[in-house]
Amino acid sequence: MDVLLLSRLQFAFTIMFHYLFPPLTIGISIVLVHLGFMRLIRPKDRIYEQAAKFWTKIFGLNFALGVVTGIVMEFEFGTNWAAYSRYVGDVFGSALAAEGIFAFFLESGFLAVLLFGWERVGVKTHFFATVMVAIGGIFSSVWIVIANSWQQTPTGFEIREYEIHGQTFTRAEITDFWGMVFNPSTVDSLVHVWLGAFILGAFFVMSISAWYLLKNRHVEFAKRSFTGALILATVSSLLQLVSGHSQATLVAEHQPAKLAAMEGLYETQARAPLSLFGWPDGEERRTKFAVEVPGMLSVLLHGDPEAEVRGLDELEADYGKPPVWMTFQAYHLMVGIGMLFIASTVLASYYRMRGTLYEKRWLLWFFVFAVFPAFVANEAGWVTAEVGRQPWVVYPTMVDGALQGGLRTSDGLSEVVTAEQVLGSIVMFALIYALLFVLWIVILNGKIQHGPEPIAGAPPDPGDHLLEAASARVDHAGSLTEAKVGDEADR
Known part of the structure; x- marks a missing residue:
């Protein structure tokens, strides 16, 4: 068993499970801010209070799972990746410390007011707490993305050597804090991550709302929730294309080998094609069954269809061999889902403007299940970013024709961890995470089945009225049957 491969699989498994929750909570927090604002400016319309209470409960559940699953990775840095932690500790440690002190405490502190302050604080104070929770979640993502983007495009540091017990170690130390924070990929990565989170949160809300509409339950609540989420999803999907x-x-400028892997470009060429889909074959050094747009990659990257784009044949000598097949498929899966979301949200927005959206049951069923590809797109984006930079855990910078400042993944592994230990922990985490996943689904399903709490003063819900009427008919029929049986028994 290869301890490096097992350690990479362990970290990938734990972080991908964890990454189900942070984007979701960030996205839902934006929906909560919208509902809180509408509740503030329309105090007589109690449906917004009903919606805010329901989605706050959903937010709290996902926030708890995100915290629990996120703790594990910090321990893995020390158990499996001690050499990596020693190398990036000055950079990564400062970013994680800032995330904990300035972001997590802000979010978790006001979360108590958000969850339990409905009858204890005023509407304005509760809305302020909602905004602070949303800002805390977004601010938390800022420091995490800064730490990760620095590993993609490191700046503001220098490499220093230390000798401990006769062994020489290298360490990246910050020389320019703001240079480290605003490294070349920070802003682009932040925008991309935020938009992905907004899309996921919006599709999550639309999924549950569409299900209520199809079942004719909580109709007014579902329409309000769906409408707000649709606006967020449409705007975010269109902006994600630009991002x-x-x-x-x-990526083409700072990580050219990753870009070549994303496009399955094995050879340097002018008029480089844009691959829509295909099957990269590393042995034959070509992408089989490729459907391509000739010259489009050159246009997108350089604005010139005749421009040359460097391929893996030229880049592998310096940057190594990235896993082309997985990077290519993850990237194209993400892009494909993104284009599907643009088409579906624009179409739904068109129907909404015409007042016929909620008559399109086939489209509502699409949104019920569209939350699953929204999760997949976020995970595929992470796979593209992290797998595509291999074999580097800290990507090197090309200076005067030579690579500087990089750390290979194999060099970041702990010296004492064994394959048996890593395999055992993978099995243990799989069992624990399976239980957490089942628990999440059971609790989430229970909250969805129960639905929002009725609010005094809210407009009557046609769907709920019909259900109550049907229930009353059943009870009345049952009472008549019991009366007849009683009469016959008396006779």
């Missing part, structure tokens, strides 16, 4: 192009341009 994605900016990201790809940045």
Whole structure:
């Protein structure tokens, strides 16, 4: 068993499970801010209070799972990746400390007011707490993305050597804090991550709301929730297309081997094609079954269809061999889902403007299940970013024709960890995370089945009225049957 491979699999598994929750909570927090604002400016319309209470409960559940699953990774830095932690500790440690002190405490502190302050604080104070929770979640993502983007495009540091017990170690130490914070990929990565989170949160809300509409339950609540989430999803999906192009341009400049892997470009060529889909074959050094747009990659990257784009044949000698197949498929899966979301949200917005959206049951069923590809797109984006930079855990910088400042993944592994230990922990984490996942689904399903709490003063819900009427008919029929049986028994 290969301890490096197992350690990479362990970290990938734990972080991908954890990454189900932070984007979701960030996205839902934006929906909560919208509902809180509408509750503030329309105090007589109690449906917004009903919606805010329901989605706050959903937010709290996902926030708890995100905290629990996020703790594990910090321990893995010490158990499996001690050499990596020693190398990036000055940079990564400062970012994580800032995240804990300035962001997590802000978010978790006001979360208590958000969850339990409904009858204890005023509407304005509660809205302020909602905003602070949303800012805390976004601010938390800022420091995490800064730490990760620095590993993609490191700046503001220098490499220093230390000798401990006769062994020489290298360490990246900050020389320019703001240079480290605003490294070349920070802003683009932040925007891309935020938009992905907004899309996921919006599709999550639309999924549950569409299900209520199809079942004719909590109709007014579902319409209000769906409408707000649809606006957020439409705007974010369109902006994500712009952000994605900016990201790809940045990758081409600073991580050219990753860009070549994303596009399955094995050979340097002018009029480089843009691959829509295909099957990269590392042995034959070509992408099989490729559907391509000739010259489009050159246009997107350089604005010139005749421009040359460097391929892996030229880049592998310096940057190593990235896992092309996985990077290519994850990237194209993410892009494909993004284009699907643009088409579906624009179409739904069109129907909404015409007043026929809620008559399109086929489209509502699409949104019920569209939350699953929203999760997949976020995970695929992470796979593209992290797998595509291999074999580097800290990507090197090309200076005067030579790579500087990089750390290979194999060099970041702990010296004493064994394959048996890592395998055992993978099995243990799989069991624990399986239980957490089942618990999450059971609790989430229970909250969805129960639905929002009725609010005094809220407009009557047609769907709920019909359900109550049907229930009353059943009870009345049952009472008549019991009366007849009683009469016959008396006779």
